[in-house]
Amino acid sequence: VLKLFPELGSELKTYRTALAYVEPPADLKAAWEVAPVILDVGGVTDGYMIPLTRGAGMKFGSGLHxxxxxxxxxxxxxxxxxxxxxxxxxxxxxxxxxEYKV
Incomplete structure (x- = not known):
């Protein structure tokens, strides 16, 4: 963002983030295929989960990382x-x- 809008450098703080693509356990895969996005898993994880969607892998992400x-x-x-x-x-x-394989 700062390369496109350098004048925002004093107002924006940018981060390098990552997420994990995971394969759920086989016995839970069908349930995850119809699960909603979970935007906040609670606790201190500051995490979200994006289930299997249209062939895309399941994703875990956390604001702690x-x-x-x-x-x-x-x-x-x-x-x-x-x-x-x-x-x-x-x-x-x-x-x-x-059992959730990365």
């Missing part, structure tokens, strides 16, 4: 283990969290 940056191109590649760190923020509320 962000790093301030003014450069949108900085650190765009996933860090090894990053998906698992994000996924694990969701236990609780989710049980069997390690």
């Amino acid at each position: 962000k790093v301030p940056t003014s450069d949108a191109d900085w650190n765009r590649q996933p860090v090894p283990g990053e998906g698992e760190v994000i996924r694990n923020l969701f236990s609780p509320p989710l049980a069997r969290i390690t």
Whole structure:
């Protein structure tokens, strides 16, 4: 955003964020295929879940997993283990969290 609108640099704070694409356990896949988006899982996770939608993978994201940056191109590649760190923020509320494969 700041490359497009540099004058907003004093007003906006930008972050590098990431999300985890996960595959739910096989016995829960059908339930997740008809589940709604969950915008707030509660607790301290500051997390959201986007279920399987039209062939797109299930996504977990958390506001706890962000790093301030003014450069949108900085650190765009996933860090090894990053998906698992994000996924694990969701236990609780989710049980069997390690069965959700990143």
